[in-house]
Amino acid sequence: MSKVFFKAITLDSGTEKVASAAKELLGKVIECENIALEKEIPIKVHFGEKGNITFIKSECYNGLIDFLEERKIKTSFIETNVLYKSKRRLKETHLEVAKEHGFTRIPITIADGDHGENYSEIEINKKHFKTCKIGKDFSKYNQFIVTSHFKGHIMAGFGGAIKQLAMGFGSRGGKLAMHLNIKPKIKESACTKCGACKENCPANAITITEKKSFIDPEKCIGCAACTAVCEHNAVKTFGLKSIFGALGNPFYQRIAEYAFAAQKGKKNIYINFALNITPRCDCDGSEMKPITKDIGIFASIDPVAIDQACYDLVKKSGKKLRGQSILKYAEKIELGSRNYKLTSI
Numbered sequence: 577m578s579k580v581f582f583k584a585i586t587l588d589s590g591t592e593k594v595a596s597a598a599k600e601l602l603g604k605v606i607e608c609e610n611i612a613l614e615k616e617i618p619i620k621v622h623f624g625e626k627g628n629i630t631f632i633k634s635e636c637y638n639g640l641i642d643f644l645e646e647r648k649i650k651t652s653f654i655e656t657n658v659l660y661k662s663k664r665r666l667k668e669t670h671l672e673v674a675k676e677h678g679f680t681r682i683p684i685t686i687a688d689g690d691h692g693e694n695y696s697e698i699e700i701n702k703k704h705f706k707t708c709k710i711g712k713d714f715s716k717y718n719q720f721i722v723t724s725h726f727k728g729h730i731m732a733g734f735g736g737a738i739k740q741l742a743m744g745f746g747s748r749g750g751k752l753a754m755h756l757n758i759k760p761k762i763k764e765s766a767c768t769k770c771g772a773c774k775e776n777c778p779a780n781a782i783t784i785t786e787k788k789s790f791i792d793p794e795k796c797i798g799c800a801a802c803t804a805v806c807e808h809n810a811v812k813t814f815g816l817k818s819i820f821g822a823l824g825n826p827f828y829q830r831i832a833e834y835a836f837a838a839q840k841g842k843k844n845i846y847i848n849f850a851l852n853i854t855p856r857c858d859c860d861g862s863e864m865k866p867i868t869k870d871i872g873i874f875a876s877i878d879p880v881a882i883d884q885a886c887y888d889l890v891k892k893s894g895k896k897l898r899g900q901s902i903l904k905y906a907e908k909i910e911l912g913s914r915n916y917k918l919t920s921i
């Protein structure tokens with residue numbers, strides 16, 4: 577049975593108290609699980625999409641940073657570029673958003689490079705993926721504090737530690753593969769022949785001529801770099817086929833398999849903030865109202881147990897979220913256990 581530690585708190589008590597509760601929980605999980613700490617431990621975060629106001633604020637991480645700094649452990653924020661059209665799809669503009677949102681206390685690493693082109697292939701040999709594309713810089717470290725904002729998610733039902741591991745650690749190509757294992761195509765009518773995609777394609781799969789712009793699917797490795805650099809929205813990955821392909825059990829299973837790849841060989845500590853529980857995730861650039869009251873902060877070394885505990889307590893508060901299938905499949909592939917013992921501190 578996995579251990580999950582919990583502290584009830586609300587955002588009304590202020591970000592300082594939230595930060596100090598997270599610090600206390602981190603100390604508790606390290607002590608109770610007898611975790612050996614590495615000399616350098618990055619903190620995996622989500623900086624929040626521009627326009628979103630309910631992401632976990634930068635001040636809430638101060639307790640975790642204090643904890644590490646007091647022990648002379650080097651730390652940084654670590655994130656990957658997103659797949660969709662946003663300032664967060666390119667490293668340069670992604671860093672601007674992070675700064676605007678106050679993530680300035682420690683250095684930032686964008687783990688999959690300037691536009692998602694840098695990744696390591698992690699072998700897992702599961703049902704949907706033999707290998708997964710995980711942001712390259714994650715391979716430099718053995719341990720992360722993986723923080724997640726627990727809330728609803730349109731496609732996955734809910735987003736917590738499992739989704740953070742999968743979508744948060746996967747490179748752009750990995751994110752594309754989770755949504756649907758397809759290769760991008762160029763929409764001829766939108767293409768201005770600027771050549772930016774061709775220049776940034778690591779597989780030399782793109783041909784741009786006066787008459788035709790196309791991607792050779794045989795050469796394309798699905799890294800999705802071209803979708804990031806095209807400023808004319810001419811590289812397409814989403815159509816009706818991809819929308820239907822991104823729903824249902826295979827999508828849940830692909831997420832769990834990517835989470836398995838991201839966690840493989842790491843000694844992670846998971847912290848879930850079940851605060852500002854919105855219907856959609858922090859990639860949504862709109863202002864949202866919470867769907868239920870603040871629950872508190874959770875800590876564990878098991879990403880499945882911590883998500884199950886959050887899911888159960890949100891349900892107890894009166895809001896049943898979708899997404900149970902992710903938890904079931906994640907347990908089946910041995911990412912973690914749904915069986916947990918909750919200890920309140």
Ligand code: SF4
Nearest residue numbers: 767768770771773806
């Ligand atoms: S980056 Fe976009 S507009 Fe430029 S050549 Fe490639 S597909 Fe065409």
Ligand code: SF4
Nearest residue numbers: 777796797799800802
């Ligand atoms: S064509 Fe394929 S390999 Fe080349 S940048 Fe686009 S997704 Fe990557």
